[in-house]
Amino acid sequence: MAVSFMCLSGLVEETATNWTLGAFPTCKALHQEEVIKGDAKQVLFNDGSNQELCGFQSSKVVIQSFLGGGKYEALLNAWKSQIQLVDSVVHCCSSELCPGHLPCNLSSLPIKYTGKFWAATEGAFDIAVFWAEFFLLEYLNGNPQYAQGQLGVSDLVDLYRMAVENIEIMDDHFASRSFESTMASHILGTLLQAAERKPIPGLSHSQNTKVVYMAGHDTNLILLRLLLGLRWQSHGWAQNGVAPGGMLIFELDGGEQRQEGGPVVSIYFQVAQPAQLREGQPFSEPQAPSRVQVAITDCPGDPFACPLDAFKKMVISKLRPECIGIPALRDLVENHGAGSVPWPAQYWWTFLLTGQKSTAAVAF
Template structure:
């Protein structure tokens, strides 16, 4: 009897020690709400430069490195890195209670990719990690029509809107397109020094005849035609593209002697990527352009969130009523224009503002709160770090990718994670798409 009393007392003490932690965990889960749906808008994985080597070589003293795939194609390493991200998503959202840790997800998973090699293969790599034992259907988005989620089809945009987009862009740069160059001359000169292996400020076009020099490139902004909203020429645009090509060499895992010919350290590479960030912000975050490019995608994202909340089929939604996670695999421009439309911004430790890393994603989460019978939306950006990509590092709880919670203007509250009600998110998004 005495021993039984001691055992019972010990059990009671252990229960009392365990109970507060359990209660705190339950209260935290309750305060965050029940996770009902996740939409992952991801960029494709590591690809080769989109230009042929011969076109790149005219910008540099030395020949650019050879890639294992044709221009613009996903590399085998790029697919491997997407698999690592897919495995992380599965583990992360299993821990969040949305998904089982193992087993097929066909009934509650929808995957849509742009109809290009680098996006379709990225989606396959992602699913190799997310649902490795099951055959996942990956839908290819068409180039035109209501399902053209990634194509930026602006062929139906009027000449008046194209002219307005031109004015909106010029209005951001003082009405003079050359100011994009002069305002960023220091970074462009730094890039020129890397390309031609000369000291910034001391490079001269006369030293290397037959080569293209960044500062000699024409600068203009004109209304576009067909699928092109604007036709933009600028030294900043050229420098932006070449900086990202250096970044791709690094995350592909090329020897440092091949990354910008061994002329940049990883920290300098991050600085040069500001060229890409600045150009993107100027051209794709401008509201008129962002609205023309991203409105269809925004409407489909909202419809998918509303469908999950209403438990009723919505014709504009991606996936079915019982879908728990939607993967949309597109391009950096899809993330950039949607962010521009909704005025979203984020920051990671190693890159300039609003990076759109290969394999990185803009994520929307929908949560249900039983108290008040309400739904909330929150957003964050996630990406493997440059070093994690370079090392093909395994991701887990202790070695997670980089994340940044995002404040949604006109919607978010000050609660950690910056959630906002679904109704306010719908109002903010609708106002962005149809300001009048």
């Protein structure tokens, strides 16, 4: 059982080893951080700091159109009720923060464009997003009181939609090709390696690997969803929510039931419901997390069981090879043939991407 990592910071080692502790409690070899290894230069996600790779394709004009332009009244009005709800709890603000506006509250704070990939603005919307996330984490962490005892769980879930929207302003369809091409090519390469049963350069796990685990940012999940044209609706969360611990799962099935048509790819989104996270509830069949199958809408075949060859062509068509930070995977995307993929008589393979705080890959 091999284990390999590609990571951005030390935080992911703890995330991944705790995941293996829960997923494989009897396999003690996977519970130690010293088994984690990888090439720190071959990161799966360009956070914008790597000047040798692609930056934002979105021009300021494009971003301004998403924000509503001008003084951003459109953005403010679109989330007015949520911002006012947050303000009813935090009771913002001191008068010096709102020159010329009284009373001074969250809605009165001027909005400015910042250009940061994790937050396009500062001011009313961005501050409301901060408090929305804070209230939700208070609840999920099991605090006896959250949001000053003034909001219900449905309010927290609704407010959390602002956090996803805040990221998507910058991490949009344009940015997804720039920043997520490396990770998408890694997923594709892993699926092809498992099907072809031969090593593919650029991957640190072998062709015999059955599961690859990656701990990543919520931005990774959002960018990958936008890149591949995916959507999901999980129980307890808003549409396309990327709640803590949410997993985007890619499964490759080449078992006997697929012998005639070749291996197929299916995608699932899995996340615990809010109360399950708050209570630290152990999962069982009667108390399973929310798991929904995600349609691969651009697949020319079955969107819920997409032929691997069709999936390969679809993914490659969406990538920018020059944005792929692992040279061997860039070569794979540029040079991989369009023919059918050979596959063995029977196998099952799973890839999991979990939204956390950094990016890592674990294979075993």
